[in-house]
Structures are given as C-alpha cells and as structure tokens.
Amino acid sequence: MVMQTKQIRLTDELIQELNMLVDVGMYSSISEAIRDSVRRLVTGREAPIKNLPEKTEKTIQKLDKEVSKQFQKAKGTSDFYPEDMEQRKTIFRKFMKTAENYNFKQIEAPAFENTNLLTVKQGQEIRDQIFIIEKKGSEELGLRFDITVSATRMFIEKQKELPKPVKWFYLTRMWRYERPQTGRLREFYQYGVELFGSDKPEADAEILNLLIDSLQSLGLTSKDFFIKINNRKLLEGLLLDIVNKDIINDVIRIIDKRSKLSDIEFLNELKKLDLDDEKIAKITSTLNITNIKEIKTSDLNEEAENGLNEIKAILNLLKSRKEFIQVDLSTARGLAYYTGTVFECFDKEEKFRAIAGGGRYDKMVEQFKGEPTAATGFGLGYSTLTLLLKEKDLLPKINLAPDIYIITIGDVKQQALELATKLREKNRVDVDLSERNLRNQFKYANSIKAKKTIVLGENEIKQGSYKIKDMKTGKEEEVKL
C-alpha cells in the first residue's frame, strides 16, 4: 500500500479533543484518529463521538517525561567540544592539504535538497532514512545523506563552462535517519571527492592514490589499512554466466551484505532465489577470487571482458601501491548507481566497518538530466576513521594551552587589555576577565596550562616594563611596554 506523508496544522483545541479520543482508547494515536477522520470525510460515514472524558493522568506523565528530554542533544549526534573540534580540524586539515596537492578543489553544498533530487538515484526506499523537513512553501526538502547528489546537481549547473575533468573534494557533514551504532551516527562528517568528466582508468587510479596518500598523511601505513577493489561489469558479467539476468540485482544485493551474514545465512539467502547447489557453488568460488589471474579469459562474455580490462588497467597504474590493494570479487557496493570500478577501504584486521568506499557512477549525471558524463569518487567517514586512529595511537595530540597569561594587580585592567591586544598579533594570550585576586589568577593560569605568565601592576606601568615568566623553566625576561 503506497503511503504519502502530509503535514497539517490544527488548532490546539482540536488536538486536545483528539488526545482525549486517544486517551479513552478509541484510537491508538492522534495520527490514526486523523487518518480515520479523512476516511470518514471521503466515504461519508457518520462520526459517532458523543461525550468525551477528561484528560487522564497518563497523558500528564507522558508530557513530563517529554519535557526532561527537551534539553538534551538529539539522538545520534555529537557535540564537538574544543578538544574534539581540534582533533577533527587537525585530521581534516591534512586531508585538505593532500587533496589540494592533487589539485582537487573544495566545495560545499546546502544541508538540504529537494527530496525528489535526493531520491532520484536510490528510489523511494531511501526516504525512510532521510530527515525530511516539514513543508512550509512549495518545496519538500530533506537533509542530504551524501554529497554526491548535490555535487552532481552543482556540476550540471556549470557543466558547459567548467574545464573537464572537474575535481572536487569536500569535508562536511551529512544526516541519515537510522539506528545509531558504533561508528555510525545520524549526523556524521565525511571527507570525499568527486571527479567528473573522465571515463579513463587514470581517473580511478588518481582517486585511489589520493585515498591512500590521505590516510598516509595521518601516519597510517599498509600495515594498518588496505583497499578491496572490484569492477561491477566484471562481477555482473561473471554472474550472468551462472544466473539469469532477471535475478542479477537480487544476487548482488545478497553479495553486498555477505560480510554481515554467516556462511549459512548467505547460502540460505541465495537459495531463496531458487538457485541450485551447483550454481551457488559457482557463485561462491567466483566471489573467492582475489587474483585476477584466476579468471579464465578464454570464455568471457563481453561485459566481463570489459570489466576485467578496466581493473587490469587500474592495477597496472597502481603498481607501486600494490601493498595497499587487493582484488576482491565480493565487493559489490550495493547502491544501484555504480557502473564500473568499485572499492572499499578497511582496517587490516577488518575489525571495523569500511573506512571509505567509492567507485564509478557514469550514469548519474545523465539521470539527473545533465549531458552524459563519466564520474568517479569516494567518501570517507570520520567516525570509523577515528576508531582506527585511536587503536593505532595515531590520534593527533591536542594542545590548546595559551602562550601567555596576563595576571593583573590593582587597577590596570585597561592597560592589561591593551597589552593583550598587542601580544595577540603573534601569540595566544589570555587575561583575567573575572577580577580575581592574585592567588586565584595564578591558580587559573595553571589550570589552563599557560606556557608563560606576565604580572602587570601599577609599578610595571610606571617603570614602562614588565617581566614575562616561562612556567616550565621558571626563567624570567624583562620586556619594555
């Protein structure tokens, strides 16, 4: 049964009345009450409600519980306090530098897009995972769950004037409504790239090189992570020799979730498609290929051959990166829009979810009503990445301590702020803003781990000089005001 969501503004009184209908158990929810009222309007049945009871105790308790939840952050989101923020900034700065040196250019897109745009590539099922915004004007908007959609829209808008290939990267956040899990939140930050306008293996090699160099810039090595690479044409071509075309998408969907299934579950899922044991055995042995030399090239169909050539070309371009790359025929990347190369990046022990994933989506620009344009890209999740960095003890060391703290004695506040302003041209400087006594100012300077302190009083002003003290060595230096 196809359903649509509608928004409706009702007066408080009406809502109260509906609440009572729910309280007396006539309807399970206000929504159900409204739905029934619409049915009644359309079918013309007479409404039976006569006398309504008072609001119950239960409703009041519910309300109280709601209020206590009001002042917490939304489920599945993170607050970035200064240390969290500095950590993300440090990591993202390294990604930014690496991507810039690859001559990728940073872009940003609005947080929300028309829901029709968001759903065009993955269909209406994705709607359940979109934070949809209540309609106020004529637009129905939703928070974007990736940026490929927005980047494609942006590319199409300037498709004619931009020199191709277009190489863009982003460091931004997205939103997805799902059950929050480790390394997977409802609001999440991603690093990623899109490369529009080249269908050549060089383009795929370029983004794989960038992914590897980006992770290396954080201190990760081939001992810590690797990339599983596959090609959708190759996989589909090989599968077409085993199963019928009409169930190929179902088979790929099952392959895509294999890592989440036990072997038995995986076989059972395939059996549900009415595949016999021989075919299942063939599928399994195809998926177990980790070296393209195992593939017999003599009797390949055209699609498989094209795919094989593509993956070979990429592997050849990435010869010097061999230790990072592993062919894996079972890497499918379920999303319907991948057309060729697909890859996923994991920690070496595969303890965590994929750190990054990507591939070619040569049909999307066309599907979005642009001039047909090949495209490839990847996305990398900040949350899973930090789990790996933490395990490898590679999280950046954060130091937010100020260089100098100015301690004041007596009525020299104005002069202290002026001195601070001067020193702030080149240093991180803090100064008493709370009119604390001398002892408490020293205590505070210690608590924020100030590297140096200056004591400024009327004497210093008169003398026209002050002492700056290194808090570690205890050394003092005289400086002119």
Place this chain on the structure above:
Amino acid sequence: MVMQTKQIRLTDELIQELNMLVDVGMYSSISEAIRDSVRRLVTGREAPIKNLPEKTEKTIQKLDKEVSKQFQKAKGTSDFYPEDMEQRKTIFRKFMKTAENYNFKQIEAPAFENTNLLTVKQGQEIRDQIFIIEKKGSEELGLRFDITVSATRMFIEKQKELPKPVKWFYLTRMWRYERPQTGRLREFYQYGVELFGSDKPEADAEILNLLIDSLQSLGLTSKDFFIKINNRKLLEGLLLDIVNKDIINDVIRIIDKRSKLSDIEFLNELKKLDLDDEKIAKITSTLNITNIKEIKTSDLNEEAENGLNEIKAILNLLKSRKEFIQVDLSTARGLAYYTGTVFECFDKEEKFRAIAGGGRYDKMVEQFKGEPTAATGFGLGYSTLTLLLKEKDLLPKINLAPDIYIITIGDVKQQALELATKLREKNRVDVDLSERNLRNQFKYANSIKAKKTIVLGENEIKQGSYKIKDMKTGKEEEVKL
C-alpha cells in the same frame, strides 16, 4: 488561535480522493480538507460527499511544474563552488586565527536540536522561522537558527568541570525560514563567540576587542565600520521614568525596529500605545543620546544607574578603540534575552544590515536549567560581511591554479602518476587523466593556468630526467627523475 503542526501518513488513494475534492473547488487545499475532516470527526457532523468527478487537467499541469523544479537547489541557499569556498575559507581562517589568539576555542554543535530547546528562549513565535524535521521517533527536531542555544546546552552539560570563564567561538552555518533577501538567506554562515562565566565589563570589552580585531584582520578600518553600543538596563531605566512598566517591552520592540520605519511610522507606532506627545518627545530625545555625558546622573533610578556604570566601565576599558565605538541609546536588540550590554556593528555609511550583533544574556543558562551563569557574546553574518568587503575591494584574491601540470607523450601514464605522487608532497600538481593528445593537454594546462609544466615521454624515462618549464618566463630547468 494557537496552531500545531501534525504529520500524517495517508494512502495514495485517499490523497487522490482529497485531490479531487480540491479540484472541484470544495476545499482550497488538501490541508484544508484534512482539517475539515478532523473537525467533522470531533463535532460529529455528517460528511456530505457523494459523487466525485475525474482528476482535472489543472492537477496534471501543476505536477509537471513541480517536476521541473526538482533539480534546482533549495530556495534561499547557496552553492559554494571552489572560488566561493576558497573565499569563505580565507576569511574564516583569519577569524579563526584572531579568535584563537584571544584564547577562544572553536566548537561545533549538531545541525538540529529538540524544538523545545530551540523555542525556550524566544517563545513559540520563533517556530514559524524554524525548519522543523518530520518526526520519525519520539523527538521533534528543528534546524538551529543560531548556535547560542546549542552552546548554552553544551556549556551546561560540562558546567561543573570547565574552568571559568569558558571562551568558545564557532564558524558554522544556521538555517532560518524566512523570505530570502539581500544579505539574508535561509541557510547562512556565521562567525561568533560565547563567553560564559564572567559578569564583569572586562568580558564585554574582550569580545568587542575581538570583534574589532577580527574585522581589522580583513583589512577593514575605522573608516569602514563602527559599533553602536547600548545597555538594556540603562535604556529600560530611562524609559521607566517616562512610560509605565507594563508597556515597556512594547516600547522597546518599536525602538528595535525604528531603523526600518520612517519617522512618521515610528511616531504612529508609539501613539498606538496611547502615549501623549510629551512622552513621545521624551522618548525620542532619550534615543537621540549619543554621548553618555548627556545623561543627567542626579535623578537616575537604580536600574538606569547600574546600566550607566556598566557602559561607562566598558567605554573606559576600550579607550584606545574610541574611533570604533559610538553610544547609541536606540540600539535595543529586540530579543527578549539580552540583559545588559547590547551592541551592533554596521558599515560606516549604514548601507547594509548589521554586520554583527551581540550582548549580555546573563539569564539564559539559568533558564535552560543550568547553574546561574553570566554570559556575553556576538554573532557575525558572512553574507552581509562580504557585501561590505566587496564594496571596499577587500575580498581575498583567489588563486586556485596548480603549481605544476604533467603532460604525457606515449604510454607513460603509470610513470606520470608516480611522478605526480612524488611532486605532490610539496606542490599542487595535476596530470592528464583524459588521455588527451599533446595539443589538447597544452590547451588544458593553459585553461587551468598551471604555473609550470613538465613534459614526460618515453625519452625522458630512458634519460632519467625531465624538463620543468615556467609558463610565465618560459625558462626551463632539467630535473632528475
């Protein structure tokens, strides 16, 4: 009449039926149809609908129009293409550096918060300006329209452990549903600070200094901008000597929008409050005070006296910034939560909206159920700022050209990518990814304004060296591979 918004899922069939009721003119919209159906359910009236006509041509046309809108960005939002992004990054980096040197620390908060949290400080009227997210779980969420709310929630969560004062800044975006105008979009970027835990004038002076230094870091001077400063206690105290307490908030609301009204309109608004000409004259002359020495200190009430002392203390601390600051009794900052110092920053000619605004909100932490804590802060909008920078020709000069472009001849793609990787450790390097011929590679290198080019062919590989050419001077240099 207090209204609430409800979401309701209906089957396609029901929606179709409702559409027909709209098409035949029985209701003005589906919403109206649903509302009426609820009224009928509650009041028990009989539904009159009998025979329904066919779907009309009009509906189909409407649908077509909707589809053509699908692939555009949402109204009132901006795409940041590489040049736009680089401009914002350059400006925000300067703000970041300045704020860090003031020992403020960057934070980030989720894009959405519980709507109850969002509305607690400004009341339900603000709801109309919030992008509200359709409820999927038990939470009702909305996109935040400022970050003060989120920062206050975050402060309260760690209130006990954080050394006070807490000095935070942010560079982030917010969302507000309103008619898009010049310098005012539905998605907008802000720079701002919050300082929790000091009720002293030093804290206000600190953020005003920071605001001034931040704008100066972009090349703006006292010839370009100035800050109007006022104190809510002073204003309210002075007004209390003229009008009754019960209309004081109304008077301040009118004062707050004075800049948008003509003199006549302003007077008429005040007259609507039943104020006589003498009182109105007194109000006007109070608002025209631009020097605190004009205020007679002899007969001030307590509130006005407190406010006057606060503003005096701040002006004294900011002596050396005199040329940036102007007392203006008419600066009210309508928002109900300001408690003391208030200020707004404008371009010198007041051609644009306020560039920044802020002040003290000493009651908010308490209102959010935290331990009572004084607080002050400001917010600065990126959009209006860029209008001013543009006019003053101070927008950062953007150069996104790569340092080196590698042109390839023959089958040396793999070696070219490896050379690129090496050079990318220290340079912005691009390389042919489209297998273009030599002529087109040169053309492309020109179109992206590469500073230097390298030609790499089989000869160069054999010789183990290549030439790097400066595209401006034409000078070539031989480099070992």
